[in-house]
Amino acid sequence: MAGDAVPTAVVRLDSADPLAATDAEWFRLATAHGLFDEEDGGFLVTLGDGGWFRVRLGQEWRLAEVLRSQPRCPEFLTLSSDGRTLLGVTTEEYEIWLIVIDDLPAHQERRARRLARAESDEERAAAWEGLFGRLRVLPATRERWATGLLSNPALPDDLRVDLMVRTRRFHGRPLPAESIDALLAHPDCPQAGLLRYAGDSDPRMRRLALDDPDSTPELVERFTLDPHHEVRLRAAVDPRLSRLGAVRLLDDPEAAVRAAAARCSRLPAHVLVTLLRDRGTAEDAARNTAIPLGVIRQMAERDRSGAGRGPG
Template identity: 40%
Template sequence: MTGDHAELHELLQRAGLEKAGPVSDARPSRAAWRPVIAASTEPTLTVPDDRPDLVAELNRQWHRLAVERGVIDGDGEFLIHVGDQGCTCWTRVRLAEQWDLAGLLGPGPGQPEFVTMSPDGESVLGVTCEEYEVWFVAVAPFTDWLESAARARPAESPAGREAGWDIILRRKTAPARLRGAWREGLARNPSASPSVLRRLLDVGPEGQFSAGLNRRELPDDMREPVHKLALLDPEAPAELVERLSRDADASIRRSALGHERLSVAALIRLLDDPSGSVRDAAAVDPRLPAHVLTTRLRDLTTAHSAAANPALPEAVMHHLLDVTEIDSGSARAALE
């Protein structure tokens, strides 16, 4: 058991969760996070964070919704993923006699950051902290949501795309792992300007040099070509490209990503592909809508690939670096 897995296992035990067996054929945890942290999300339930009985109320509401929405199955089992724990995998669990999710599964008591899913993958219930409130977001059937989210991509106007970045630009702090993921992604972002790259030359807030800079020529030749030629005929019809994007062979699905006729709906669908190489290739496609990229920037498991997307405006890149510097300064001040 790796260090991250051991720490997670110990945390879940303290929260009153018992391991219930292996997880098989589950969608990536980041897919379940998407409707929970999307900019357009409307919460199923909100709880003010100034309640004197906050932790107890959050636990009560989570359990009520988990039962009502079918997240907890007939055997009392469900899947859980805890934010900022360095592990992208689900854990299959059941509740012990005494449990406390809202008090332990987050940066502090009453600050829960986790998502739960039914073992069959059809019901999702996420809990996250927003300004002055804790949000519960329930989604079912989840497979229908994924399909409709991919198909509902509107023609994004320039104004709408610019407004979509607000959810990131408003951010003033972020967990340490998320900050590190942003810096690594920006280091290999092909559209990062010289001013962005020069800032990355400074040692990061965790005392680590961005490894992605080792593969770049600095400062004269700061751009590294990364978009590869597609394996498909550029004149291939859109129907063929769509069909190949669903091929059983991951290498063929990945080749479809390089084709200009691949629909954005298919591109969004491939963000949740079973193959990690396909997911990473989809994440850096500059055609991804801003609201999709902002969701991925807020998710620890995808922040590095989202930060590498060349569609990130330079203002957003600088803001991500501002946040890492703000948090680093706060950490240093606390130690002094």
């Protein structure tokens, strides 16, 4: 969940039975905010780094005990079947936080608009300086930087060789994942007239519309809100994707779409820095061509030296 989240309820870790108390608070909030499906009581659950699974509570359930990152440290997200109510559980230093978002799409849109604001040169420079601030960058995050930088076209050749040796990875830009992408990349593939598929019911046909020479940035923006992930993914990799569209897709439920959005060069610097400092998004963000060359050198050189601590 976002780093600026405010807890709806808090359970102290030094309480008598914090896990049971967390389950009780979770159930109270889930009931009050309409998390459970009215027909069968189902809801969606994820640990945050995998897919969503639709489940129902059994007679004996212990979410806080089972869904955890470490002992006594529950970490999970639950979502209503209609995608509107999000109830998350996360463990802080001395407390377990439960956070409710009642209208998730509206919340994500407000957050996207706030983060996508225009930046001054001073704000952009300050954001990049913050990447190597006083907080320690975890080694795992630095490993993901290195792997991501190998696929960044802006990486200088002198740094690429070094990163290949250290990471034992010898890849460059990722190849297209789907056969339709390979077809569209073929020089003999006709592209004129594909706009007629923009409203097609088949998402695999609908996404072709953006390859028409007459397609517009407005269509890219429209496709960021498409109900099918394949269409949103096509919008996420389009070079005309707007700053707002890219930030919006960072909250997409599909990991591939979020990863593509993290590589958008129009992302505001302060948003990109946040992604680079997050272990879960660092690798994809490190592929972003908007990273200034001086920062790329710092990222690679500091990784090579093993230095992970800022001043102080």
